[in-house]
Amino acid sequence: MILERVKKVLADGAEAVVEIIQMPDEERGRTVLRSLEHKDPLWKPHIERSVAGYFSQVARDFYFLAFSHDAPIGLGYLQVGLENTEVGSMGHIYTSPEMRGKKTFVAVIESLLALFEKQGGKALFLQGDIRLYGRFGFAPYGNVKLKVFGGYPFEEDYFRPQGAVAIRDANWGDMASTEALLSWPGGDVGRIGPLDVYRGTGFEGDFIVALSLVEYGRACFKAATDKRGHIGATAYLLKGHSPETSHLGWVDVFAHPKYEGHLEPLLLSALQWAGTKGVKLVTAQACGSEQDKLKVYKSAGFGKRAELPWRVAEGDKKHHTVLLEKKFE
Numbered sequence: 001m002i003l004e005r006v007k008k009v010l011a012d013g014a015e016a017v018v019e020i021i022q023m024p025d026e027e028r029g030r031t032v033l034r035s036l037e038h039k040d041p042l043w044k045p046h047i048e049r050s051v052a053g054y055f056s057q058v059a060r061d062f063y064f065l066a067f068s069h070d071a072p073i074g075l076g077y078l079q080v081g082l083e084n085t086e087v088g089s090m091g092h093i094y095t096s097p098e099m100r101g102k103k104t105f106v107a108v109i110e111s112l113l114a115l116f117e118k119q120g121g122k123a124l125f126l127q128g129d130i131r132l133y134g135r136f137g138f139a140p141y142g143n144v145k146l147k148v149f150g151g152y153p154f155e156e157d158y159f160r161p162q163g164a165v166a167i168r169d170a171n172w173g174d175m176a177s178t179e180a181l182l183s184w185p186g187g188d189v190g191r192i193g194p195l196d197v198y199r200g201t202g203f204e205g206d207f208i209v210a211l212s213l214v215e216y217g218r219a220c221f222k223a224a225t226d227k228r229g230h231i232g233a234t235a236y237l238l239k240g241h242s243p244e245t246s247h248l249g250w251v252d253v254f255a256h257p258k259y260e261g262h263l264e265p266l267l268l269s270a271l272q273w274a275g276t277k278g279v280k281l282v283t284a285q286a287c288g289s290e291q292d293k294l295k296v297y298k299s300a301g302f303g304k305r306a307e308l309p310w311r312v313a314e315g316d317k318k319h320h321t322v323l324l325e326k327k328f329e
């Protein structure tokens with residue numbers, strides 16, 4: 001569905017139109033797919049599903065298509081989860097090679113930011129070069145970039161739980177919410193590793209891999225949310241793929257300090273899933289300095305299996321990694 005057509009003047013004085021499209025839209029969906037043929041194969045199934053409206057039960061997927069004389073010349077993508085409309089994740093920014101340097105990119109980004117703000121967005125995340133996005137007010141946030149709107153005090157407010165915290169399965173509408181949490185730059189070094197399968201989901205591409213494995217029945221991804229739908233803690237448990245390893249699981253948990261009390265129920269709910277899938281042995285890792293995580297694993301019945309010295313570096317400081325495991329009866 002085309003929501004709006006915004007007229008823009010390019011650097012050479014020519015007129016461009018940016019169409020704001022909410023998916024699904026069959027015709028514009030085809031244009032988007034053609035414009036994104038260059039994307040990494042990791043993204044292709046996600047883009048195809050997005051334009052087909054597959055995520056519309058849990059998210060709003062917007063595309064910003066710039067046209068010059070009816071020919072598509074630029075593109076941008078914005079996803080906002082339905083449960084938490086205050087955060088958004090954007091990407092797929094592209095200008096056709098022959099149209100570069102004419103401010104098509106600026107026209108697309110301006111339309112995207114205006115829509116996000118108009119719909120009540122407060123914090124927008126992207127992966128991208130700060131030299132391109134700094135001018136729009138984006139600033140580094142962990143490994144990604146963040147722009148806040150209307151002076152929103154993100155650090156003070158976002159992770160302060162409001163109302164009761166609930167635990168639920170993560171879904172395709174959680175891309176921005178998990179990006180907000182898993183890219184959070186605070187905390188000690190142990191939070192940056194060492195089990196990439198989990199912590200890596202701060203990037204949208206890793207989120208797609210993580211949730212695809214859930215769809216294949218190979219993993220469980222749990223989230224703790226407050227009444228605003230803000231995710232403050234998650235647990236991810238990956239099960240072995242082959243017949244030889246299907247009895248094994250690897251788990252990791254992460255919480256913003258304000259959600260630390262929710263780590264244990266999250267972990268238990270991931271372990272419960274593993275128990276129903278025939279997993280007999282679950283391995284976890286924690287940095288030696290992560291006392292909170294170690295405590296949670298121990299109270300869930302994990303025992304220390306080994307200590308790997310100097311695995312995680314924080315400047316000159318090096319931390320041990322503790323391997324823990326739990327056997328199921």
Ligand SMILES: CC(C)(COP(=O)(O)OP(=O)(O)OC[C@H]1O[C@@H](n2cnc3c(N)ncnc32)[C@H](O)[C@@H]1OP(=O)(O)O)[C@@H](O)C(=O)NCCC(=O)NCCS
Nearest residue numbers: 093094095099100101102103104105106127128129131132
């Ligand atoms: C990056 C890209 C979208 C820019 O599109 P564009 O329509 O040519 O950009 P604009 O004409 O609106 O230029 C906007 C500004 O960004 C600058 N810019 C463009 N590409 C840049 C780059 N790679 N690094 C730093 N600055 C860049 C331009 O010089 C211009 O600055 P100015 O206003 O000071 O002159 C385009 O080159 C592209 O599609 N690249 C391949 C895909 C990509 O890299 N996407 C971004 C991923 S986050």
